[in-house]
Amino acid sequence: MKSSLSSLGYARIEYRDIALIFKTSRPELPALLMNQGIIGSPSDLKGRTPVHILEPDMVARTLTHGGLFGHIAGPRFLSTARSMRELEVSAFLTSEGVPTPEILAVRIIRKGIFHHISVISRLVSDSVDLLTYLQEHSGDRFSLTIFEQTGDLIRRIHESGVYHADLHIKNILLDKNLLPWILDLDKAYRFSRLGFILRRKTMNRFIHSCRKWHKKNRITLPEEWESALRMGYDQEGVKKRYEP
Incomplete structure (x- = not known):
């Protein structure tokens, strides 16, 4: 059950080895995210999977494999299908009124045959x-x-x-x-x-x-x-x- 990026309110741009999918309602995001550096600053959000904060209202997390395979592959993915599915499911649940942080952007950096993927979401304050x-x-x-x-x-x-x-x-x-x-x-x-x-x-x-x-x-x-x-x-x- 797939939807086009544009129908979900997203656009995609690419420059060299970086691809960025972002909410068209946030046109400032490409200037913030089209680089290969670490996004934002380390956070002290309690209990969360390690995330970085982008002021004033965003958090970024790097996707990694779980379990034993995670010790081998870490943040390297052969496919971007997982992050695209997450974006679509998140947008769908939001449209259904299910509370989940809105995904504002997905940054994909290609390194050889692998992809390093960061998901940028709206911060739920005091959570x-x-x-x-x-x-x-x-x-x-x-x-x-x-x-x-x-x-x-x-x-x-x-x-x-x-x-x-x-x-x-x-x-x-x-x-x-x-x-x-x-x-x-x-x-x-x-x-x-x-x-x-x-x-x-x-x-x-x-x-x-x-x-x-x-x-x-x-x-x-x-x-x-x-x-x-x-x-x-x-x-x-x-x-x-x-x-x-």
């Missing part, structure tokens, strides 16, 4: 990821409300036909009002309709992530957190419960 929040608010009863709202967010993503293959506790960002946003959609896929198996797989992966950090004694999960998560998911009439 923290769910893992860090739970570390700093151990046993907080309001966490149950956050888990219920997170369940509702996951349901909305699923009802939009989007499957997140790597949903974990650090992919949930809480804004200054402690409302959840979904992050890092480079492993998300869009379908016309999302079936039971992929819905359950997403929920199980997220639940496993929460339990993993709890077992490491990095967080203390409130009692009934999982019930709150499922209640949030089911509250709009979804009939099935997704047991691990």
Whole structure:
């Protein structure tokens, strides 16, 4: 389910080994990003995958491979398909009213057969990821409300036909009002309709992530957190419960 860049509000320009895809509503971006240097300044945003800040309202992250392969390939990609898919899924979820940081640009630097890719998104001010929040608010009863709202967010993503293959506790960002946003959609896929198996797989992966950090004694999960998560998911009439 692909859309053209122009229909999503983006344009593409290239100069030597650099390609930049950017929002046409932000015409200042090429002057900021058409170089091979590090984008922005290191940030102290708590809990986030390492990002750089571009004043006044942008963050940049460099895409890297995960797992064991990440130690070998690092930030080198043979294809740009992953970042293009992330851009499209992000724009689609935004159009569906699902809270996710808007992608403002994607910078691609070609080095031989490889691509080094940076994704520049709109900054969600005064935000923290769910893992860090739970570390700093151990046993907080309001966490149950956050888990219920997170369940509702996951349901909305699923009802939009989007499957997140790597949903974990650090992919949930809480804004200054402690409302959840979904992050890092480079492993998300869009379908016309999302079936039971992929819905359950997403929920199980997220639940496993929460339990993993709890077992490491990095967080203390409130009692009934999982019930709150499922209640949030089911509250709009979804009939099935997704047991691990």
